[in-house]
Amino acid sequence: MILSLIEHEDGTPSDVSLQMLTLARDIAEQTDSSLAAIVFDDGDAVTDAVATQGVEDVYSVTHDRLDVYAPEAWAESVDQLVEELDPEAVLAAGTDRGHEVLAHVVARRDLPMAANCTEVDAGDAYEVTRQRWGGSLIEHARFDSGMPVLTTAAHEIAAEPATEAADVTTHDFTPTLDDDDFRVRVSRREESDAEGIPLGEARIVVGGGRGVGSSEDFDQLEELAELLGGTVGSSRAAVNEGWRPHDDQIGLTGAKIAPKLYVACGISGAVQHMVGCKGADNILAINTDPETSIIQKGEYAVIGDLHEVVPALNEAIRNGQ
Amino acid sequence: MEVLACIKRVPDTGSRIVLTEDKQDIDTSNLGFTMSPHEECAVEAAIELTQSHGGTATALTLGPDEATEQVRTALAMQADEAVLLETDGSEWGAIDTAQAIAEHVRNRDEELDLLLFGNESADAGNYQVGVRVAHELDLPCVTGIKSLTVEDGTAIAKREVSGGSEVYEVELPAVISVKEGLNEPRYPSIRSKMAAQRHDVERSEPERTAAVGLEKIRLETPEQSEGSAEILGEGPEAVDNVMEVLSNDLEVL
Numbered sequence: 001m002i003l004s005l006i007e008h009e010d011g012t013p014s015d016v017s018l019q020m021l022t023l024a025r026d027i028a029e030q031t032d033s034s035l036a037a038i039v040f041d042d043g044d045a046v047t048d049a050v051a052t053q054g055v056e057d058v059y060s061v062t063h064d065r066l067d068v069y070a071p072e073a074w075a076e077s078v079d080q081l082v083e084e085l086d087p088e089a090v091l092a093a094g095t096d097r098g099h100e101v102l103a104h105v106v107a108r109r110d111l112p113m114a115a116n117c118t119e120v121d122a123g124d125a126y127e128v129t130r131q132r133w134g135g136s137l138i139e140h141a142r143f144d145s146g147m148p149v150l151t152t153a154a155h156e157i158a159a160e161p162a163t164e165a166a167d168v169t170t171h172d173f174t175p176t177l178d179d180d181d182f183r184v185r186v187s188r189r190e191e192s193d194a195e196g197i198p199l200g201e202a203r204i205v206v207g208g209g210r211g212v213g214s215s216e217d218f219d220q221l222e223e224l225a226e227l228l229g230g231t232v233g234s235s236r237a238a239v240n241e242g243w244r245p246h247d248d249q250i251g252l253t254g255a256k257i258a259p260k261l262y263v264a265c266g267i268s269g270a271v272q273h274m275v276g277c278k279g280a281d282n283i284l285a286i287n288t289d290p291e292t293s294i295i296q297k298g299e300y301a302v303i304g305d306l307h308e309v310v311p312a313l314n315e316a317i318r319n320g321q
Numbered sequence: 322m323e324v325l326a327c328i329k330r331v332p333d334t335g336s337r338i339v340l341t342e343d344k345q346d347i348d349t350s351n352l353g354f355t356m357s358p359h360e361e362c363a364v365e366a367a368i369e370l371t372q373s374h375g376g377t378a379t380a381l382t383l384g385p386d387e388a389t390e391q392v393r394t395a396l397a398m399q400a401d402e403a404v405l406l407e408t409d410g411s412e413w414g415a416i417d418t419a420q421a422i423a424e425h426v427r428n429r430d431e432e433l434d435l436l437l438f439g440n441e442s443a444d445a446g447n448y449q450v451g452v453r454v455a456h457e458l459d460l461p462c463v464t465g466i467k468s469l470t471v472e473d474g475t476a477i478a479k480r481e482v483s484g485g486s487e488v489y490e491v492e493l494p495a496v497i498s499v500k501e502g503l504n505e506p507r508y509p510s511i512r513s514k515m516a517a518q519r520h521d522v523e524r525s526e527p528e529r530t531a532a533v534g535l536e537k538i539r540l541e542t543p544e545q546s547e548g549s550a551e552i553l554g555e556g557p558e559a560v561d562n563v564m565e566v567l568s569n570d571l572e573v574l
């Protein structure tokens with residue numbers, strides 16, 4: 001049995017959980033084993049969605065103290081299920097929770113964990129392909145021994161439904177938890193008051209880098225973003241200069257974007273930046289240097305000073321409207 | 322309060338990663354090194370917390386002798402003490418790294434209130450050293466933190482989730498792994514850089530446990546899409562072509 005941790009919101013599994021299940025099913029097929037899922041809150045609610053991925057058994061974890069997320073209590077529950085079911089391998093999506101919960105599980109069991117995997121070859125030993133440097137480097141690695149525990153890289157694997165939907169059996173599972181498992185738990189939620197379209201969801205992103213030169217000069221980019229119905233983002237260099245807040249940063253240690261169009265102004269296209277925008281369908285670079293890396297990687301480019309090109313473009317769009 | 326910030330030395334790759342011939346490592350012959358960015362924020366947090374609550378901010382790194390450069394950067398930022406757990410420079414995994422750090426913490430004279438880590442190192446991206454250290458030391462642990470304050474022996478830590486943040490209140494001592502954006506790491510002044518060069522760095526050579534693990538077979542750079550962008554023109558004259566692309570090819574206007 002391949003056991004996977006599903007994250008969901010009100011019964012709808014997250015996209016990354018479905019992508020993870022696609023890889024989990026691939027492993028189950030390679031090893032001729034079945035696919036099972038662990039769901040916190042409400043196992044029944046996700047049944048249909050996971051059935052399309054070929055999940056046969058859903059372990060629905062319920063406990064009266066599990067009303068809010070508590071990493072160690074989740075890990076303890078997964079650990080108890082692992083003890084009971086003795087799975088071949090355990091998977092979660094590479095999210096904050098997925099990484100955190102499985103890291104607790106492997107720490108308890110003294111096992112290795114491979115984060116952000118994109119492929120698994122479950123031969124004699126499990127060989128995995130995983131992302132390093134946020135995906136600008138790939139590692140091939142082998143689990144030496146013990147039960148393989150891994151997370152899958154977000155948005156790297158397409159969630160493909162199984163050829164046949166499975167008949168799902170839901171099993172209620174009530175873990176034995178004590179106070180220690182609740183040392184860390186969510187005490188409350190704070191809603192964000194940020195305005196505008198979040199970077200991760202924007203259809204158009206206008207990014208600015210060191211070439212923009214100052215925080216005032218970002219006004220031109222703001223205007224372009226507004227005219228295109230998009231959002232402004234930036235490189236780490238612009239954040240380090242203090243021109244933009246960190247929330248605007250795109251890249252390895254910033255936001256991952258997936259817009260239809262990314263207009264990259266005065267950005268060189270360092271690997272750590274490209275990690276954040278590789279989900280963009282199209283990149284239009286505006287840059288003075290025709291040799292700069294983003295021009296090799298993007299779809300369209302204008303060679304020139306963004307301080308001349310962007311205002312001219314803004315004017316053309318305004319006149320065209 | 323006593324705060325330990327654990328940091329990692331990583332290659333400052335700029336725009337291209339070149340691998341060594343045996344595909345086991347990044348070719349660093351033409352590269353500088355830096356502190357992983359999440360961890361730079363951990364150092365800044367350690368300094369801010371001890372400056373407002375009193376106590377000592379210590380920066381620790383596990384790595385080769387050259388990694389003293391990174392703990393000296395932390396000293397130049399105003400950390401009070403620095404520790405190097407010296408290795409032969411080969412890559413340590415998450416398990417042996419965590420065991421060495423936990424062992425150091427157990428052997429310290431001063432008890433720690435807070436252990437800070439980067440959520441994941443920039444290069445290996447293992448997402449687990451902080452959690453493993455917490456487990457070894459039986460301390461509570463929160464990961465992925467972007468806001469941190471301490472009040473009356475409790476850490477108030479926030480993690481971003483869609484539409485807002487989750488707030489955790491954790492009693493100290495605790496382990497917290499942080500993400501970039503937590504704060505703005507300060508730039509050291511020339512004077513503090515010079516002082517950092519003269520500061521003592523406590524050294525020890527940790528025993529490497531024969532940890533079962535994940536064995537690296539080889540590294541690979543992902544394939545770059547061949548070819549390059551279509552050049553739409555130079556300067557403002559290119560705008561007509563850009564408009565054409567925006568309206569007809571991409572249909573975003």
Ligand SMILES: Cc1cc2nc3c(=O)[nH]c(=O)nc-3n(C[C@H](O)[C@H](O)[C@H](O)COP(=O)(O)OP(=O)(O)OC[C@H]3O[C@@H](n4cnc5c(N)ncnc54)[C@H](O)[C@@H]3O)c2cc1C
Pocket residue numbers: 208209210211212234235236237238249250251252253254265266267268269270271272273276286287288289292304305306307331332333334335336355357358443
């Ligand atoms: C561990 C690690 C993590 C990192 N994480 C991130 C991350 O998440 N996101 C990120 O962005 N970076 C990240 N970086 C930094 C990254 O390596 C680069 O330093 C950064 O992306 C460079 O930003 P930039 O392109 O704005 O600046 P530069 O590389 O300085 O490029 C500026 C560009 O602007 C062009 N230019 C200059 N003037 C003009 C003008 N007037 N008009 C048009 N073009 C002009 C230049 O030709 C050049 O191409 C990270 C680095 C490390 C080591």
